[in-house]
Amino acid sequence: MTSSVSVIIIIFFFSVNFISKETQVADIDEVVVNSGQLGESLILKVYKPSGYTPDKEYPVLYFIADYGETGFSVMDDYKVAEKAEKLLADGEIEPMIIVGVNMDKSYGLNSAKTKETVVTSTGVTLNKGMYMDYLCKEVIPLIDEKYSTQD
Numbered sequence: 001m002t003s004s005v006s007v008i009i010i011i012f013f014f015s016v017n018f019i020s021k022e023t024q025v026a027d028i029d030e031v032v033v034n035s036g037q038l039g040e041s042l043i044l045k046v047y048k049p050s051g052y053t054p055d056k057e058y059p060v061l062y063f064i065a066d067y068g069e070t071g072f073s074v075m076d077d078y079k080v081a082e083k084a085e086k087l088l089a090d091g092e093i094e095p096m097i098i099v100g101v102n103m104d105k106s107y108g109l110n111s112a113k114t115k116e117t118v119v120t121s122t123g124v125t126l127n128k129g130m131y132m133d134y135l136c137k138e139v140i141p142l143i144d145e146k147y148s149t150q151d
């Protein structure tokens with residue numbers, strides 16, 4: 001009897017440990033950037049690692065998705081937060097904040113003084129504007145203000 005109880009307890013503890021690592025829910029915030037550079041509001045998705053605390057400073061990874069993708073694509077489609085949690089649980093990476101940056105169908109460059117939408121000869125819609133300034137002068141300072149980031 002004692003040996004079967006021990007086996008059940010061992011299996012239970014193994015299962016709980018396994019489940020908690022596999023089903024860890026990532027903490028993702030939506031942050032609105034009221035961009036003066038672009039003249040519109042854009043939404044970022046911000047992943048905070050398990051155990052995030054404002055008492056510790058974290059490195060930040062700014063994930064800029066492919067053309068036409070958004071911060072939502074980064075977290076929802078690419079599953080970046082879930083992959084980061086797994087790598088964190090496996091000891092492959094240190095805790096970090098990951099920001100899914102919305103570049104709004106642009107290439108992320110300063111390509112026009114004011115925001116404009118153009119359609120290329122191949123029918124692709126492209127936004128031009130001060131996207132690098134948006135990232136460097138608005139997104140990064142906002143993340144540094146809202147979260148505990150490393151210098």
